Amino acid sequence: xxxxxxxxxxxxxxxxAWGAPYLLYLGNAxxxxxxxxxxxxxxxxxxxxxGQFRGPECKSWLDLPDMGFAEAxxxxxxxxxxxxxxAGGIMDPQMVRDVVAALDAGLNIASxxxxxxxxxxxxxxxxxxxxxxxxxxxxxxxxxxxxxxxxRPGRRLLTVGTDCSTGKMYTTLxxxxxxxxxxVAADFRATGxxxxxxxxxxxxxxxxxxxxxxxxxxxxxPGREDGGWDLIEGQGSLFHPSYAGVSLGLLHGAQxxxxxxxxxxxxxxxxxxxxxxxxxxxRCLEANLQSARLTQPxxxxxxxxxxxxxxxxxxxxxxxxxxxxxxxxxxQDPVATGVDKIVDNLLSCFAS
Amino acid sequence: xxxxxxxxxxxxxxxxAWGAPYLLYLGNAxxxxxxxxxxxxxxxxxxxxxGQFRGPECKSWLDLPDMGFAEAxxxxxxxxxxxxxxAGGIMDPQMVRDVVAALDAGLNIASxxxxxxxxxxxxxxxxxxxxxxxxxxxxxxxxxxxxxxxxRPGRRLLTVGTDCSTGKMYTTLxxxxxxxxxxVAADFRATGxxxxxxxxxxxxxxxxxxxxxxxxxxxxxPGREDGGWDLIEGQGSLFHPSYAGVSLGLLHGAQxxxxxxxxxxxxxxxxxxxxxxxxxxxRCLEANLQSARLTQPxxxxxxxxxxxxxxxxxxxxxxxxxxxxxxxxxxQDPVATGVDKIVDNLLSCFAS
Numbered sequence: 001x002x003x004x005x006x007x008x009x010x011x012x013x014x015x016x017a018w019g020a021p022y023l024l025y026l027g028n029a030x031x032x033x034x035x036x037x038x039x040x041x042x043x044x045x046x047x048x049x050x051g052q053f054r055g056p057e058c059k060s061w062l063d064l065p066d067m068g069f070a071e072a073x074x075x076x077x078x079x080x081x082x083x084x085x086x087a088g089g090i091m092d093p094q095m096v097r098d099v100v101a102a103l104d105a106g107l108n109i110a111s112x113x114x115x116x117x118x119x120x121x122x123x124x125x126x127x128x129x130x131x132x133x134x135x136x137x138x139x140x141x142x143x144x145x146x147x148x149x150x151x152r153p154g155r156r157l158l159t160v161g162t163d164c165s166t167g168k169m170y171t172t173l174x175x176x177x178x179x180x181x182x183x184v185a186a187d188f189r190a191t192g193x194x195x196x197x198x199x200x201x202x203x204x205x206x207x208x209x210x211x212x213x214x215x216x217x218x219x220x221x222p223g224r225e226d227g228g229w230d231l232i233e234g235q236g237s238l239f240h241p242s243y244a245g246v247s248l249g250l251l252h253g254a255q256x257x258x259x260x261x262x263x264x265x266x267x268x269x270x271x272x273x274x275x276x277x278x279x280x281x282x283r284c285l286e287a288n289l290q291s292a293r294l295t296q297p298x299x300x301x302x303x304x305x306x307x308x309x310x311x312x313x314x315x316x317x318x319x320x321x322x323x324x325x326x327x328x329x330x331x332q333d334p335v336a337t338g339v340d341k342i343v344d345n346l347l348s349c350f351a352s
Numbered sequence: 353x354x355x356x357x358x359x360x361x362x363x364x365x366x367x368x369a370w371g372a373p374y375l376l377y378l379g380n381a382x383x384x385x386x387x388x389x390x391x392x393x394x395x396x397x398x399x400x401x402x403g404q405f406r407g408p409e410c411k412s413w414l415d416l417p418d419m420g421f422a423e424a425x426x427x428x429x430x431x432x433x434x435x436x437x438x439a440g441g442i443m444d445p446q447m448v449r450d451v452v453a454a455l456d457a458g459l460n461i462a463s464x465x466x467x468x469x470x471x472x473x474x475x476x477x478x479x480x481x482x483x484x485x486x487x488x489x490x491x492x493x494x495x496x497x498x499x500x501x502x503x504r505p506g507r508r509l510l511t512v513g514t515d516c517s518t519g520k521m522y523t524t525l526x527x528x529x530x531x532x533x534x535x536v537a538a539d540f541r542a543t544g545x546x547x548x549x550x551x552x553x554x555x556x557x558x559x560x561x562x563x564x565x566x567x568x569x570x571x572x573x574p575g576r577e578d579g580g581w582d583l584i585e586g587q588g589s590l591f592h593p594s595y596a597g598v599s600l601g602l603l604h605g606a607q608x609x610x611x612x613x614x615x616x617x618x619x620x621x622x623x624x625x626x627x628x629x630x631x632x633x634x635r636c637l638e639a640n641l642q643s644a645r646l647t648q649p650x651x652x653x654x655x656x657x658x659x660x661x662x663x664x665x666x667x668x669x670x671x672x673x674x675x676x677x678x679x680x681x682x683x684q685d686p687v688a689t690g691v692d693k694i695v696d697n698l699l700s701c702f703a704s
Contacts, residue, residue, distance in 0.1 A: 249597025
């Protein structure tokens with residue numbers, strides 16, 4: 001395992017005393033949407049995931065063995081990951097009891113929820129009692145500087161989107177997989193809680209103080225000299241009225257050489273905002289390129305990524321073809337077809 | 353005094369138990385730049401400022417009587433304002449001792465520094481001992497929602513800039529003064545620490561968690577039905593690589609009907625970034641209008657504000673004329689000439 005392959009060895013944040021193998025906690029998840037974090041981990045890091053813990057009312061599951069806390073520990077699990085999201089990111093009393101029981105069974109805990117684990121006194125006490133680690137992926141403990149905008153060496157690719165939740169993380173991870181398959185040094189750089197748990201480090205960019213967004217992106221991707229790529233997980237959209245500030249700061253701080261535009265066809269409106277339509281691809285890409293040029297005048301777009309999970313195979317192929325014709329860029333679905341054509345184009349554009 | 357005229361009565365943040373009259377603390381300020389906050393208060397709210405406290409090594413002063421803490425209290429001062437900025441926003445030991453002495457003399461304390469007053473145990477203890485209030489203008493204690501982008505009633509004007517520190521706060525306050533002089537309801541809405549101390553409330557927009565920038569602007573300016581204007585203090589610049597995320601979130605959340613572009617002619621480069629030039633006025637204004645249209649499609653620009661403090665009178669007049677010719681908008685320096693022409697244009701554009 002390399003440093004990036006096991007969070008326990010990561011130096012991307014303060015060295016955590018936790019890591020794979022994982023027990024994925026699904027609790028009493030009411031639906032598939034609420035286990036997005038656990039599903040992402042199981043999809044991208046199956047070799048890290050030993051089992052799942054499901055409560056009596058859990059309505060969702062992964063393709064993993066069901067395990068209790070002691071059973072998981074005995075099977076070699078190091079850390080239980082709270083892989084579920086619920087309204088407001090709050091832990092209900094049952095979840096707190098389960099976390100305490102897992103700590104008492106000897107597991108460390110990693111969480112992608114908003115509220116910090118140690119803010120629950122029972123959890124803080126159980127962790128101390130058992131000498132276990134608590135890791136909050138949404139919390140960033142280090143002091144960083146504001147962005148400087150200084151040109152730095154190395155190549156960086158950023159995924160940008162027409163909206164939130166259009167597949168930026170999946171696309172970025174698929175690019176990492178494809179580039180590594182071809183022997184090109186490439187590292188996923190996580191900016192959200194699920195990505196941080198998958199990547200074993202990163203920075204929760206939307207949880208930083210507003211003045212430090214671009215500084216956070218600069219911290220995440222310092223210059224590299226090995227000819228490899230930093231592949232940066234994008235967040236939000238320049239066209240999302242709630243979060244565009246995060247997207248712009250990330251775009252400036254990332255100083256990307258290359259952009260991949262991520263989109264979900266047929267989405268009726270911007271996520272969470274029924275009164276806002278989704279921008280068209282051309283306008284969205286042009287706005288991102290224009291803003292990115294402030295810190296990286298030579299930025300180019302290298303591909304389009306579509307989430308076609310709700311389309312038939314024919315509809316998906318038609319949608320990709322339409323995007324290719326519109327933008328003159330290769331277009332693929334990272335889950336359905338992989339990203340080989342996008343990587344072909346990336347490597348061809350940066351062949352020197 | 354109306355609510356907005358005395359911070360003690362403000363409901364813009366949690367009701368503070370502090371307010372004017374003020375003693376302005378200059379400490380051992382090494383130069384004029386470091387007393388920017390105190391100078392802003394003395395300029396915009398002279399009726400609130402009883403005196404200044406200067407340490408033995410203070411190199412700067414205002415046109416106010418020198419006073420000790422007990423003397424200021426006896427003269428009727430309610431609150432001492434830490435009106436100075438120093439590197440990193442840290443308080444040195446002498447400043448901590450002075451704050452403790454002021455609390456012991458019966459004054460409340462308001463601060464625009466980064467580090468919270470109560471994080472110094474001696475200060476927290478002295479405040480408790482004397483039953484005095486500690487107010488940190490850079491800290492926002494309330495929970496707010498992410499931005500929704502819903503159209504809301506009322507008229508809003510936002511100042512935007514080619515760079516940081518181009519006079520956005522002064523311009524916004526000058527607009528408030530001029531509109532009120534004409535009998536138009538208008539309220540300064542502060543987004544930075546100095547503005548919050550002058551305005552008696554507001555939200556430190558760049559100190560919010562990044563996800564909440566536009567939500568903060570929506571919180572600051574809820575719909576109003578009285579036909580009056582919310583005049584929103586802008587922050588940073590869409591063209592500043594360190595802070596553009598804050599500027600964009602504020603622009604989206606403000607949902608402005610009108611923009612005023614603020615600029616300092618002849619600035620050699622972006623503030624703090626010698627490797628970045630200042631954008632030209634036309635490009636900067638167009639980028640702001642284009643981004644603002646996401647949440648307010650009918651936004652227009654109504655004027656340009658120049659900080660001509662480093663120019664001769666003739667140079668200043670020439671610079672204003674050049675900006676007027678370039679953009680077809682009235683251009684003034686709010687300090688040197690006031691903003692009557694800009695307000696004429698604003699009221700003419702929104703006459704209905």
